[in-house]
Amino acid sequence: MQIGRATQADEESIVELERTVWGGAEEATAKYFDWLTRQNPSWTALTHVARNKLGVVLSMHVVLPIPAVYREEHIKAGISLNIATHPDYRRKGLSIRVANSVYEDARNSGVKIFFSVPNSLSKGLFIRKNNFDELRSPLMLVRWIDPSIFLAQHGFPGLGKFAQILEKHLVRKHVKNSKLSDRVTFLENIDRLELENILESAEFCVAPDAEWLMWRYMRHPFRKYNFVIAGKETEPEALIVFHLLEQYKRALMMEFFVAQKTSVSTVHQILDSVIEKCQIAGCSSLISLGMPNSRKTKLLRTRGFWAFPFSSVWKPKIALGGDHQILSGLSPQSIDISYGSLINIE
Numbered sequence: 001m002q003i004g005r006a007t008q009a010d011e012e013s014i015v016e017l018e019r020t021v022w023g024g025a026e027e028a029t030a031k032y033f034d035w036l037t038r039q040n041p042s043w044t045a046l047t048h049v050a051r052n053k054l055g056v057v058l059s060m061h062v063v064l065p066i067p068a069v070y071r072e073e074h075i076k077a078g079i080s081l082n083i084a085t086h087p088d089y090r091r092k093g094l095s096i097r098v099a100n101s102v103y104e105d106a107r108n109s110g111v112k113i114f115f116s117v118p119n120s121l122s123k124g125l126f127i128r129k130n131n132f133d134e135l136r137s138p139l140m141l142v143r144w145i146d147p148s149i150f151l152a153q154h155g156f157p158g159l160g161k162f163a164q165i166l167e168k169h170l171v172r173k174h175v176k177n178s179k180l181s182d183r184v185t186f187l188e189n190i191d192r193l194e195l196e197n198i199l200e201s202a203e204f205c206v207a208p209d210a211e212w213l214m215w216r217y218m219r220h221p222f223r224k225y226n227f228v229i230a231g232k233e234t235e236p237e238a239l240i241v242f243h244l245l246e247q248y249k250r251a252l253m254m255e256f257f258v259a260q261k262t263s264v265s266t267v268h269q270i271l272d273s274v275i276e277k278c279q280i281a282g283c284s285s286l287i288s289l290g291m292p293n294s295r296k297t298k299l300l301r302t303r304g305f306w307a308f309p310f311s312s313v314w315k316p317k318i319a320l321g322g323d324h325q326i327l328s329g330l331s332p333q334s335i336d337i338s339y340g341s342l343i344n345i346e
Contacts, residue, residue, distance in 0.1 A: 014057050074207055077322075186228045267302075
């Protein structure tokens, strides 16, 4: 068995492995793999594989570059994802060997922090075998727009009255009406944004890197995203990237960047503009991720977002690995994680 960096000759076999493991998912396509691993502007994604003597890929692991900031300094960070092993070759140590190979390569390339959202199958790979630290789960923050849609989706179409009461209790009690501001602008693209001033106050967070955000959202091979700013393109006070999941009648807030000097009233105005768009699109809710006690979470709570239990199917826990000197000082409230930085959980 050969373990090491994937080559171009491996790509067809990689996609075939992904189809075997994930079926017809968007991620199991050559188009998605090319976007994910080649087009990222931060640095080249590292894909390591285990292949047999015939050159068939039986296990794979990708470390994807994420532009990150640690204590106001830009560092190399990577997220572990697209971890797959052929069902006939599981529990043979392949995943561990491939993980060790890709992490060594990444460290030699200057990566300081790795993070992942392991599922039940891969949790042991990170926590026990690669010494990742498991942090508290992020919060799923929900801003209800029309709960009756959610209830109808789950087999309770006759609870419209209850939904109205629920919405009033969860949202309106805590939200005063604000006039939508003409300083809030929806954009077709974000290629001219200057984002240096909207850095989060968290000790470790995704950097507001314009090139990376353009790759992540404007060049995605399958999905269309929406962009809205408060302020000017040359000096935005806040940026929100959101995704309308029309099939599921809900929306995801992928990124939420707010400058330190931005007033709470401006935050409310940009959030209200996004909520109005989601309402017009027929969404039951707008959903975001937030770490407990983080600044972003506190701001979202002021506009009617509530923590909502994750389903039993997916209960994410952030796992961090890498430079122990950096990791020793981090806590859940000093980390900012967004839907967008987790790449493919939409």
